[in-house]
Amino acid sequence: MKPPSSKLLPQYAAALQEYLAGGGEGVLRRAYELGRQTLADGFGVLEMGVLLHRTLLTAGPGGRTPAERAQRAAAMEEFCLECLSPFEMAHRGVREANSALRRHNEMLEEVAKRIAHSLHDEAAQLLGCVYVALDELAWDLPQGP
Secondary structure, three states, rough: OOOOOHHHHHHHHHHHHHHOOOOHHHHHHHHHHHHHHHOOOOOOOHHHHHHHHHHHHHHHHOOOOHHHHHHHHHHHHHHHHHHHHHHHHHHHHHHHHHHHHHHHHHHHHHHHHHHHHHHHHHHEEEEEEEHHHHHHHHHHHOOOO
């Protein structure tokens, strides 16, 4: 696991602060793009988890009342889920590709099985013909002393 880039944390922290301050859909789009770029840069889910944890720590608990804290926690969750969306989409894409490859492999195995049976049947017929031809040749050969 490679550590998240030191350039990423300030970007994530700024986006989270902006979202918590009422940033709306535009900031969530930016969170998605940050997640997409992080994925494109080769970071995995574990690195992303570390990065989001550190991002949340920069925001602090906030809220004076339990209701405010719950609202803030829900907003943080929404922000994190948006950042993780590209990872989920990539995971689903890989899972779908694996499923398609598995189906394709099963189809190829069936084709190979049919070809093997066909070759076996043809080889058996050819071998039978060879035995008949050899038997006919044996009758045409002069008998030994």
